[in-house]
Amino acid sequence: MEDYLIYIWLGMTFVLGTIVGSGLNVAIYRLPLEKSILWPSSRCGVCYQPVRWYDNLPLLSYWVLRGRCRACGTPYSMRYFLIELFTGLVFAGLFYLDIVVNVSDLLSLRQMHTSIQLGAIPLSAWGYWAGHCVLVSFLIITSFCDLDHREIPLNITVTGTIAGVIWSVLFPWPWPNERFDWEWVERRNTEVQQRLHKGIPPSVAAREAAQREGRDPFQPQLLIGAQPWPVWYPLPAWAPAGSWRLGLLTSLAGIAAGTLTLRGVRFLFGLGRGKEGLGLGDADLMMMAGSFLGWQATLLAFFVSVFPALAVGLVQILFRGRQDLAFGPPLALGILTTVLGWRWLGPHFQILFFNEGMLLFLGVFGAVFMFLASFVLRKIRPA
Ligand SMILES: [Zn+2]
Incomplete structure (x- = not known):
């Protein structure tokens, strides 16, 4: 099996997701109460004892401690565990769909299909995946705040919006496609428009590309x-x-x-x-x-x-x-x-x-x- 690297990446993105999920739990719990997510460190909501790092491991600690506080024994909601698991699955799932399957049919990933299957993930693919992970993390926080309080705190959505603007400025359309490809596509779009003005049907290649994407051949390829x-x-x-x-x-x-x-x-x-x-x-x-x-x-x-x-x-x-x-x-x-x-x-x-x-x-x-x-x-x- 040459594709074992893909499974390693899947495992690693899952673990990263559970760690992020553990942070999302803190945000979901504290932000609607206008508390800081950075200070103080995690502590028990009943006895206020700080949670030690080895009792704060995503997924594992919940089962090691059987869902209770080590100091006072107060049971914790299983939801913390479930959100960590869910975030891990979402991160690994996005890695699989975005990069391995290339569900959006990104031209740049299509061209790198073989090396991706062998586990050599290009940097641009990671950037693409990371953007989706950031967006989904914000969606998880807002969804659970809405479920809990019927309110979505403005500080979360504003932070998420700023993150989105920064991401968009750094990775503008049609990134991660290569410059060579998009210039070529724009040339063909111009050619199709010229043919339309002259009343000539689009070339065979242009028609095939349109059919592949399910659009009208006179519409530009985007x-x-x-x-x-x-x-x-x-x-x-x-x-x-x-x-x-x-x-x-x-x-x-x-x-x-x-x-x-x-x-x-x-x-x-x-x-x-x-x-x-x-x-x-x-x-x-x-x-x-x-x-x-x-x-x-x-x-x-x-x-x-x-x-x-x-x-x-x-x-x-x-x-x-x-x-x-x-x-x-x-x-x-x-x-x-x-x-x-x-x-x-x-x-x-x-x-x-x-x-x-x-x-x-x-x-x-x-x-x-x-x-x-x-x-x-x-x-x-x-x-
Ligand atoms: Zn306690």
């Missing part, structure tokens, strides 16, 4: 990068591919899309129904996702998360739980699904996303529809 897509295509002249300006602009557009869409939906529902459905924390969560993903993926993630949100709502109605829903976890699930499924989702909406007239029409149509829907909801079930 390489998927760490930022899935650029803010606009054709790119503005002052923000060329791979420039920090393009990264920043794409990130800022994502921030605006995330926060404005959710605030808009909230406002329209409030207008029609006389009662607010979404919290402002949800808008902040989408702002954070937008800073990593740009506006197209953020918008789609919102629609994708409607499905898990409906499932959560249905379960709550069946079991007569709390009346106020936590939208954080469904939004997080929608974001992750959209990121991993962009290769299939993106091209279907490409024609819509890069057409001003179509966007305006859909925006107005969506607003009217949402207002009417909330008005009908109000008539059926008065708040």
Whole structure:
């Protein structure tokens, strides 16, 4: 077996995930109470004895101590263990999907497929994976804060947004694809446009590439990068591919899309129904996702998360739980699904996303529809 290195990497990313998960536990517990995550060190919530380092090992210590404090014997919630395990699985799962399987079909990873299978992971692939891990870590914190308190602390989402902006400036679209590849793709896109003006069909190679990606052959080919897509295509002249300006602009557009869409939906529902459905924390969560993903993926993630949100709502109605829903976890699930499924989702909406007239029409149509829907909801079930 030559691919044993992959299993070593999987194990190591899992262990790293459990260590990060242990830190996420601290953040989930302390941040909503406006406590510092750095000071004081971990201690028992009952006897205030500091937890020694060897009693603070992710996953293991919970079982060594049988879920109790060594000093006073108070039982700890199993949730700490489960969040560590979950984060470990997510980190290893992202390594497997992002890098080994190349689920987003990144051109640069496709070209390095053989060496990746042998366990030689290029630095750019690690950077790509690390960005997803940072985003998911913030999503885990916000989801659990939302579940616990029905509130998403602003300090978490703002920190996450800053991280997203920095990541976007460092790794602008179409990174991690090679400069050579993206320049070649842009040349072919220009050629397709010239052929369109002259009424000549696209070349066979261009048609095959379009078919592979499931888009119209006259639509430009957009390489998927760490930022899935650029803010606009054709790119503005002052923000060329791979420039920090393009990264920043794409990130800022994502921030605006995330926060404005959710605030808009909230406002329209409030207008029609006389009662607010979404919290402002949800808008902040989408702002954070937008800073990593740009506006197209953020918008789609919102629609994708409607499905898990409906499932959560249905379960709550069946079991007569709390009346106020936590939208954080469904939004997080929608974001992750959209990121991993962009290769299939993106091209279907490409024609819509890069057409001003179509966007305006859909925006107005969506607003009217949402207002009417909330008005009908109000008539059926008065708040
Ligand atoms: Zn104790």
